[in-house]
Amino acid sequence: MNRFLIILLTIGLLSACKSKEKGNGNADAPLTFEDFQAFFKEAPLPYKLTPETLQANIPDSLSLDKKVIQQFLTDTLTKGDFPKATPLKYYPLQQLQGADMRYFLVKVKGGNTANAYLCFTDKKGKYLNQMLVGKVGGTGAETVSFSLDRKYVVKISTEKKLNASRTALKEDFYTTNADGSTALIMTNSNEPAISGQLFNPIDTLPRKHKLSGDYMAGDMNLVAIRDGVEPKTFQFFITFYKANGSCRGELSGIGHYTSANRGEYKDKESSCGIAFQFSGSRVSIQEIGGCGAFRSVKCFFEGAFVKKKAEKKK
16 A cells, blocks of 8 residues: 555656646757646636736746747737847746637846737737736836736727826727637727817718617718628717817717617616607717716716718729
Protein backbone atom coordinates (compact mmCIF):
# COMPACT_ATOMS: atom_id res chain seq x y z
CA MET A 1 0.00 0.00 0.00
CA ASN A 2 2.85 2.38 0.92
CA ARG A 3 4.53 1.56 -2.39
CA PHE A 4 1.32 2.52 -4.25
CA LEU A 5 1.16 5.87 -2.42
CA ILE A 6 4.78 6.60 -3.31
CA ILE A 7 4.03 5.97 -7.00
CA LEU A 8 1.05 8.37 -6.88
CA LEU A 9 3.10 11.07 -5.18
CA THR A 10 5.85 10.68 -7.77
CA ILE A 11 3.36 11.11 -10.64
CA GLY A 12 1.92 14.20 -8.94
CA LEU A 13 5.36 15.77 -8.50
CA LEU A 14 6.26 15.11 -12.13
CA SER A 15 3.00 16.74 -13.28
CA ALA A 16 3.64 19.76 -11.08
CA CYS A 17 7.15 20.13 -12.46
CA LYS A 18 5.83 19.95 -16.02
CA SER A 19 3.24 22.64 -15.25
CA LYS A 20 5.90 24.80 -13.62
CA GLU A 21 8.06 24.55 -16.71
CA LYS A 22 5.30 26.06 -18.83
CA GLY A 23 4.64 28.74 -16.23
CA ASN A 24 2.83 31.79 -17.53
CA GLY A 25 4.13 31.75 -21.04
CA ASN A 26 7.65 30.35 -21.04
CA ALA A 27 8.05 29.97 -24.78
CA ASP A 28 10.87 27.44 -24.34
CA ALA A 29 8.33 24.91 -23.07
CA PRO A 30 5.94 23.55 -25.73
CA LEU A 31 2.48 25.05 -25.44
CA THR A 32 -0.77 23.94 -27.02
CA PHE A 33 -3.72 26.19 -27.82
CA GLU A 34 -5.46 24.68 -24.78
CA ASP A 35 -2.50 25.80 -22.64
CA PHE A 36 -2.78 29.30 -24.10
CA GLN A 37 -6.51 29.42 -23.40
CA ALA A 38 -5.93 28.48 -19.78
CA PHE A 39 -4.06 31.75 -19.19
CA PHE A 40 -7.28 33.71 -19.84
CA LYS A 41 -10.15 33.63 -17.37
CA GLU A 42 -13.46 33.21 -19.18
CA ALA A 43 -16.11 35.92 -18.72
CA PRO A 44 -19.78 35.91 -19.78
CA LEU A 45 -21.40 38.34 -22.20
CA PRO A 46 -22.19 41.19 -22.08
CA TYR A 47 -18.68 42.25 -21.05
CA LYS A 48 -17.32 45.72 -20.30
CA LEU A 49 -13.72 46.84 -19.81
CA THR A 50 -13.53 50.05 -17.77
CA PRO A 51 -10.53 52.40 -17.64
CA GLU A 52 -10.17 51.54 -13.94
CA THR A 53 -9.87 47.83 -14.71
CA LEU A 54 -7.29 48.47 -17.42
CA GLN A 55 -5.30 50.76 -15.12
CA ALA A 56 -5.18 48.26 -12.24
CA ASN A 57 -1.75 46.76 -11.55
CA ILE A 58 -1.20 43.09 -12.40
CA PRO A 59 1.76 41.12 -10.96
CA ASP A 60 4.54 40.56 -13.47
CA SER A 61 4.44 36.87 -12.54
CA LEU A 62 1.16 36.68 -14.51
CA SER A 63 2.58 38.22 -17.67
CA LEU A 64 2.92 36.31 -20.94
CA ASP A 65 6.12 35.91 -22.89
CA LYS A 66 6.15 37.93 -26.13
CA LYS A 67 6.96 34.75 -28.06
CA VAL A 68 3.71 33.19 -26.82
CA ILE A 69 1.73 36.18 -28.12
CA GLN A 70 3.51 35.81 -31.47
CA GLN A 71 2.87 32.06 -31.55
CA PHE A 72 -0.89 32.12 -30.92
CA LEU A 73 -1.93 35.64 -31.94
CA THR A 74 0.27 38.00 -33.99
CA ASP A 75 3.73 39.51 -34.04
CA THR A 76 2.30 42.95 -34.92
CA LEU A 77 -0.06 43.34 -31.94
CA THR A 78 1.28 46.72 -30.81
CA LYS A 79 2.74 47.98 -34.10
CA GLY A 80 2.90 51.78 -34.09
CA ASP A 81 1.19 52.15 -30.70
CA PHE A 82 4.27 52.54 -28.51
CA PRO A 83 7.58 54.39 -29.02
CA LYS A 84 10.33 52.15 -30.35
CA ALA A 85 12.53 50.41 -27.77
CA THR A 86 9.82 50.71 -25.07
CA PRO A 87 9.90 47.60 -22.84
CA LEU A 88 6.47 45.95 -23.01
CA LYS A 89 4.65 43.57 -20.70
CA TYR A 90 1.78 41.36 -21.92
CA TYR A 91 -1.01 40.31 -19.58
CA PRO A 92 -3.94 37.96 -20.28
CA LEU A 93 -7.19 39.62 -19.16
CA GLN A 94 -10.26 37.74 -20.38
CA GLN A 95 -11.51 35.13 -22.80
CA LEU A 96 -14.96 35.67 -24.34
CA GLN A 97 -16.86 33.05 -26.32
CA GLY A 98 -18.64 34.02 -29.54
CA ALA A 99 -20.88 32.05 -31.86
CA ASP A 100 -18.12 31.55 -34.45
CA MET A 101 -15.03 32.97 -32.76
CA ARG A 102 -13.13 33.29 -29.53
CA TYR A 103 -12.16 36.72 -28.23
CA PHE A 104 -8.94 37.11 -26.23
CA LEU A 105 -8.40 40.38 -24.36
CA VAL A 106 -4.72 41.24 -23.87
CA LYS A 107 -3.33 44.11 -21.82
CA VAL A 108 -0.01 45.57 -22.97
CA LYS A 109 1.83 47.95 -20.67
CA GLY A 110 4.71 50.17 -21.76
CA GLY A 111 5.95 53.00 -19.55
CA ASN A 112 2.93 54.79 -18.07
CA THR A 113 0.61 53.68 -20.90
CA ALA A 114 -1.61 50.60 -20.88
CA ASN A 115 -3.45 49.41 -24.01
CA ALA A 116 -6.04 46.66 -24.41
CA TYR A 117 -6.32 44.57 -27.58
CA LEU A 118 -9.28 42.38 -28.49
CA CYS A 119 -7.93 39.51 -30.59
CA PHE A 120 -10.14 37.17 -32.64
CA THR A 121 -9.44 33.50 -33.34
CA ASP A 122 -11.64 30.81 -34.83
CA LYS A 123 -12.83 27.93 -32.66
CA LYS A 124 -9.71 25.91 -33.49
CA GLY A 125 -7.37 28.71 -32.44
CA LYS A 126 -6.44 30.21 -35.81
CA TYR A 127 -5.69 33.94 -35.43
CA LEU A 128 -7.99 36.17 -37.49
CA ASN A 129 -7.80 39.83 -36.46
CA GLN A 130 -7.44 42.33 -33.61
CA MET A 131 -8.73 45.72 -32.45
CA LEU A 132 -7.29 48.33 -30.11
CA VAL A 133 -10.17 48.67 -27.63
CA GLY A 134 -8.63 50.27 -24.55
CA LYS A 135 -6.11 52.90 -23.52
CA VAL A 136 -5.19 54.70 -20.31
CA GLY A 137 -2.24 56.86 -19.31
CA GLY A 138 0.32 58.32 -21.68
CA THR A 139 0.71 61.97 -22.58
CA GLY A 140 -2.59 62.33 -24.46
CA ALA A 141 -5.91 63.49 -23.06
CA GLU A 142 -7.82 60.44 -24.38
CA THR A 143 -9.09 57.43 -22.48
CA VAL A 144 -10.45 54.44 -24.41
CA SER A 145 -12.68 51.63 -23.10
CA PHE A 146 -14.97 49.06 -24.70
CA SER A 147 -17.86 46.62 -24.30
CA LEU A 148 -19.03 43.53 -26.17
CA ASP A 149 -22.74 42.64 -26.12
CA ARG A 150 -24.55 39.35 -26.68
CA LYS A 151 -24.92 40.10 -30.40
CA TYR A 152 -21.11 40.50 -30.64
CA VAL A 153 -21.27 44.23 -31.31
CA VAL A 154 -18.13 45.99 -30.10
CA LYS A 155 -18.63 49.48 -28.67
CA ILE A 156 -15.42 51.50 -28.33
CA SER A 157 -15.80 54.60 -26.15
CA THR A 158 -13.24 57.41 -26.44
CA GLU A 159 -13.28 60.15 -23.82
CA LYS A 160 -11.37 63.30 -24.63
CA LYS A 161 -10.73 66.01 -22.06
CA LEU A 162 -11.59 69.38 -23.62
CA ASN A 163 -10.85 71.50 -20.57
CA ALA A 164 -10.80 71.29 -16.77
CA SER A 165 -14.57 70.88 -16.52
CA ARG A 166 -15.67 69.31 -19.81
CA THR A 167 -15.15 65.95 -21.49
CA ALA A 168 -16.24 64.85 -24.97
CA LEU A 169 -17.42 61.28 -25.56
CA LYS A 170 -17.31 59.41 -28.86
CA GLU A 171 -18.79 55.93 -29.26
CA ASP A 172 -18.01 53.72 -32.27
CA PHE A 173 -20.08 50.55 -32.83
CA TYR A 174 -18.62 47.66 -34.85
CA THR A 175 -20.05 44.34 -35.98
CA THR A 176 -17.71 41.34 -35.96
CA ASN A 177 -17.93 38.65 -38.62
CA ALA A 178 -16.97 34.97 -38.59
CA ASP A 179 -13.89 35.63 -40.74
CA GLY A 180 -12.59 38.17 -38.20
CA SER A 181 -13.50 41.24 -40.24
CA THR A 182 -15.23 44.21 -38.62
CA ALA A 183 -17.51 46.95 -39.91
CA LEU A 184 -18.33 50.33 -38.39
CA ILE A 185 -22.13 50.56 -38.15
CA MET A 186 -22.66 53.71 -36.09
CA THR A 187 -20.86 56.59 -34.39
CA ASN A 188 -22.31 58.59 -31.53
CA SER A 189 -20.50 61.72 -30.39
CA ASN A 190 -21.16 64.75 -28.22
CA GLU A 191 -18.06 66.56 -29.44
CA PRO A 192 -18.73 70.21 -30.31
CA ALA A 193 -20.02 70.56 -33.85
CA ILE A 194 -19.07 73.35 -36.19
CA SER A 195 -21.47 76.24 -35.62
CA GLY A 196 -24.51 76.02 -37.89
CA GLN A 197 -23.78 72.45 -39.01
CA LEU A 198 -25.63 69.32 -37.95
CA PHE A 199 -23.74 66.02 -37.83
CA ASN A 200 -25.72 62.82 -38.39
CA PRO A 201 -23.53 59.75 -37.68
CA ILE A 202 -26.01 57.29 -39.27
CA ASP A 203 -26.71 59.39 -42.38
CA THR A 204 -25.22 56.88 -44.84
CA LEU A 205 -27.07 53.82 -43.49
CA PRO A 206 -29.93 52.29 -45.55
CA ARG A 207 -33.39 53.90 -45.40
CA LYS A 208 -35.58 51.52 -47.42
CA HIS A 209 -38.24 51.10 -44.72
CA LYS A 210 -41.24 53.40 -45.21
CA LEU A 211 -40.66 55.06 -41.81
CA SER A 212 -36.92 55.57 -42.29
CA GLY A 213 -35.73 59.09 -42.99
CA ASP A 214 -34.79 62.39 -41.36
CA TYR A 215 -37.39 64.15 -39.22
CA MET A 216 -36.61 67.79 -38.44
CA ALA A 217 -37.86 70.49 -36.05
CA GLY A 218 -35.84 73.54 -37.04
CA ASP A 219 -32.26 73.46 -38.27
CA MET A 220 -30.60 71.86 -35.24
CA ASN A 221 -33.21 69.34 -34.02
CA LEU A 222 -33.22 65.95 -35.70
CA VAL A 223 -34.66 62.46 -35.33
CA ALA A 224 -32.92 60.22 -37.89
CA ILE A 225 -34.41 56.77 -38.50
CA ARG A 226 -32.58 54.10 -40.49
CA ASP A 227 -33.24 50.46 -41.35
CA GLY A 228 -32.41 47.89 -38.71
CA VAL A 229 -30.50 44.67 -39.23
CA GLU A 230 -33.71 42.75 -38.45
CA PRO A 231 -37.11 43.61 -40.04
CA LYS A 232 -38.73 44.77 -36.78
CA THR A 233 -35.81 46.92 -35.63
CA PHE A 234 -34.59 50.38 -36.56
CA GLN A 235 -31.51 52.46 -35.88
CA PHE A 236 -31.96 56.01 -34.69
CA PHE A 237 -30.08 59.17 -33.82
CA ILE A 238 -31.70 62.04 -31.91
CA THR A 239 -30.14 65.44 -31.34
CA PHE A 240 -31.63 68.73 -30.20
CA TYR A 241 -30.15 72.15 -29.53
CA LYS A 242 -32.35 74.79 -27.92
CA ALA A 243 -32.12 77.98 -25.85
CA ASN A 244 -28.74 78.97 -27.33
CA GLY A 245 -27.20 75.68 -26.30
CA SER A 246 -28.32 75.62 -22.67
CA CYS A 247 -30.82 72.91 -23.58
CA ARG A 248 -29.33 70.12 -25.64
CA GLY A 249 -29.11 66.35 -25.90
CA GLU A 250 -28.00 63.45 -28.10
CA LEU A 251 -28.92 59.80 -28.10
CA SER A 252 -28.53 56.91 -30.53
CA GLY A 253 -29.34 53.23 -30.43
CA ILE A 254 -31.41 50.39 -31.83
CA GLY A 255 -35.19 50.38 -31.28
CA HIS A 256 -37.92 47.97 -32.29
CA TYR A 257 -41.32 48.48 -33.86
CA THR A 258 -44.18 47.56 -31.51
CA SER A 259 -46.83 48.11 -34.19
CA ALA A 260 -47.18 49.52 -37.72
CA ASN A 261 -46.72 53.11 -36.49
CA ARG A 262 -45.11 52.79 -33.07
CA GLY A 263 -41.58 52.12 -31.91
CA GLU A 264 -39.72 51.87 -28.65
CA TYR A 265 -36.16 52.01 -27.37
CA LYS A 266 -34.89 50.86 -23.97
CA ASP A 267 -31.27 51.23 -22.95
CA LYS A 268 -29.82 48.01 -21.50
CA GLU A 269 -27.39 49.83 -19.21
CA SER A 270 -29.76 52.45 -17.73
CA SER A 271 -33.43 53.31 -17.25
CA CYS A 272 -33.47 55.50 -20.38
CA GLY A 273 -36.29 54.82 -22.83
CA ILE A 274 -37.87 56.59 -25.81
CA ALA A 275 -41.33 56.06 -27.36
CA PHE A 276 -41.76 56.82 -31.09
CA GLN A 277 -45.17 57.58 -32.60
CA PHE A 278 -45.28 57.83 -36.41
CA SER A 279 -48.16 59.55 -38.18
CA GLY A 280 -48.06 60.43 -41.87
CA SER A 281 -44.90 62.44 -42.40
CA ARG A 282 -44.32 63.12 -38.70
CA VAL A 283 -42.80 61.41 -35.70
CA SER A 284 -43.40 62.34 -32.07
CA ILE A 285 -40.99 61.20 -29.38
CA GLN A 286 -41.46 60.98 -25.64
CA GLU A 287 -39.03 60.07 -22.90
CA ILE A 288 -40.32 57.05 -20.97
CA GLY A 289 -37.32 56.62 -18.69
CA GLY A 290 -34.59 58.67 -17.10
CA CYS A 291 -32.29 59.80 -19.92
CA GLY A 292 -30.47 62.47 -17.92
CA ALA A 293 -27.07 61.12 -18.90
CA PHE A 294 -27.74 62.09 -22.52
CA ARG A 295 -29.26 65.58 -22.14
CA SER A 296 -29.27 68.79 -20.11
CA VAL A 297 -30.91 68.67 -16.69
CA LYS A 298 -34.05 70.67 -17.56
CA CYS A 299 -34.55 69.24 -21.07
CA PHE A 300 -36.27 66.09 -22.26
CA PHE A 301 -36.36 63.98 -25.41
CA GLU A 302 -39.82 65.05 -26.57
CA GLY A 303 -41.66 66.88 -29.34
CA ALA A 304 -42.88 66.49 -32.92
CA PHE A 305 -40.62 66.33 -35.96
CA VAL A 306 -41.53 66.60 -39.67
CA LYS A 307 -40.05 64.22 -42.23
CA LYS A 308 -37.63 65.84 -44.63
CA LYS A 309 -37.96 64.93 -48.31
CA ALA A 310 -35.09 62.73 -49.41
CA GLU A 311 -32.83 64.34 -51.98
CA LYS A 312 -33.08 62.72 -55.40
CA LYS A 313 -29.90 61.07 -56.61
CA LYS A 314 -28.42 62.70 -59.67
